[in-house]
Amino acid sequence: MEAIQLSLFSNESETTPPKKQKQAKLGRYDRIQRQLETENCNPYKIFIDVESQSLPASDYTFVDLFCGAGGMTQGLLQAGLRPLASVEINEIASATHRKNFPDCHHVCSDIKDFKSQDLLAEIGSPEVHLVAGGPPCQGFSVAGKRDPNDPRNRLFREFVRVVSEMRPWYVVMENVPGILTMQKGFVKQAICEAFQEIGYPNMSVAILESATYGVPQIRPRAIFIANRFGMQNPYPKSQLLPEQYKAIESAIADLPEYTPIPEINHEWTRHSAKYMERIAKVPPGGSLYETYADAFKRQYPGKPSMTVKENHGGTHIHPYLDRVISAREMARLQTFPDSFIFEGSMKKAMWQIGNAVPPRLAECIGLALIPYLSDIALNTASKVNNFPFPKA
Numbered sequence: 001m002e003a004i005q006l007s008l009f010s011n012e013s014e015t016t017p018p019k020k021q022k023q024a025k026l027g028r029y030d031r032i033q034r035q036l037e038t039e040n041c042n043p044y045k046i047f048i049d050v051e052s053q054s055l056p057a058s059d060y061t062f063v064d065l066f067c068g069a070g071g072m073t074q075g076l077l078q079a080g081l082r083p084l085a086s087v088e089i090n091e092i093a094s095a096t097h098r099k100n101f102p103d104c105h106h107v108c109s110d111i112k113d114f115k116s117q118d119l120l121a122e123i124g125s126p127e128v129h130l131v132a133g134g135p136p137c138q139g140f141s142v143a144g145k146r147d148p149n150d151p152r153n154r155l156f157r158e159f160v161r162v163v164s165e166m167r168p169w170y171v172v173m174e175n176v177p178g179i180l181t182m183q184k185g186f187v188k189q190a191i192c193e194a195f196q197e198i199g200y201p202n203m204s205v206a207i208l209e210s211a212t213y214g215v216p217q218i219r220p221r222a223i224f225i226a227n228r229f230g231m232q233n234p235y236p237k238s239q240l241l242p243e244q245y246k247a248i249e250s251a252i253a254d255l256p257e258y259t260p261i262p263e264i265n266h267e268w269t270r271h272s273a274k275y276m277e278r279i280a281k282v283p284p285g286g287s288l289y290e291t292y293a294d295a296f297k298r299q300y301p302g303k304p305s306m307t308v309k310e311n312h313g314g315t316h317i318h319p320y321l322d323r324v325i326s327a328r329e330m331a332r333l334q335t336f337p338d339s340f341i342f343e344g345s346m347k348k349a350m351w352q353i354g355n356a357v358p359p360r361l362a363e364c365i366g367l368a369l370i371p372y373l374s375d376i377a378l379n380t381a382s383k384v385n386n387f388p389f390p391k392a
Contacts, residue, residue: 195226
């Protein structure tokens with residue numbers, strides 16, 4: 001039976017459309033980005049053009065930690081890298097990952113129980129070229145205090161442990177941009193120091209806006225990259241200017257307006273007639289609720305989507321229909337292909353999608369890494385030793 005959308009919050013928070021239509025805000029983290037660009041202390045960070053990159057000639061492998069449903073896995077696979085293994089504690093997200101990546105050795109468990117060397121031995125002890133992942137934000141809440149015994153610090157420390165055991169050529173860690181200003185920058189410093197201690201010095205960090213790579217959504221991410229060879233840390237150059245960003249309609253306009261397609265997760269919570277009347281009054285950028293202004297916001301037509309997320313069964317409101325966007329619409333705004341099917345209930349599918357890395361962003365990161373993985377694979381002194389940077 002389909003659920004009827006009722007008011008999820010107090011009646012005190014009735015619809016109060018703003019007097020003036022809000023304008024779409026782009027570049028929320030511009031100040032942090034400008035600060036990063038003016039920091040000249042790390043010459044290892046480099047931005048390269050990935051639009052002309054071809055698939056790798058070699059078989060480069062990666063392991064995805066805290067993989068969720070598999071946004072990072074999907075993107076790196078699209079770039080031509082091969083997923084060796086993945087780890088995720090949530091059973092439903094794990095089921096989605098297994099469904100979509102049947103050849104990947106997936107482990108559904110708490111990362112503290114993940115025995116990386118045992119797994120590698122089971123699959124023939126292959127070389128691991130990349131370890132990627134996004135430890136949950138709470139794992140950094142006290143990282144700057146350097147208390148390894150604090151349970152909130154454990155998730156990040158387990159990520160570092162696995163990297164130290166697998167010894168990949170490169171490591172990529174993603175998180176929300178706000179992590180860079182936590183505790184006045186001490187958290188960022190602690191992250192870099194933790195990787196330096198295990199042989200990955202000169203870690204770089206950049207804020208990558210997903211929309212600049214063709215993702216029809218405003219979704220900035222903080223991306224940390226390091227390697228153990230003293231080489232540069234490559235990032236993909238931006239591909240689009242703000243005025244060129246893909247509009248939300250480019251991704252979802254062809255999906256049925258009010259006819260669900262459960263087979264591809266095109267489902268949303270069915271609204272009552274009264275609820276739809278209330279939604280109809282919400283202007284672009286406005287919220288259905290005054291108190292909970294960050295929930296149930298109507299998308300701007302002609303603009304990239306606001307950052308998608310699951311919120312009590314209600315995602316953001318469709319730009320011109322009187323309903324919330326569906327799970328499949330969310331997935332398209334994240335650049336998941338329609339062939340990527342999410343397990344679990346509609347709400348659980350939305351939760352998985354809202355927590356994922358956009359595959360297109362991960363693909364561009366993978367494409368930027370490939371030339372550097374190739375340099376290491378070739379192991380020619382003329383290429384590795386001629387970088388104008390000191391060795392680790």
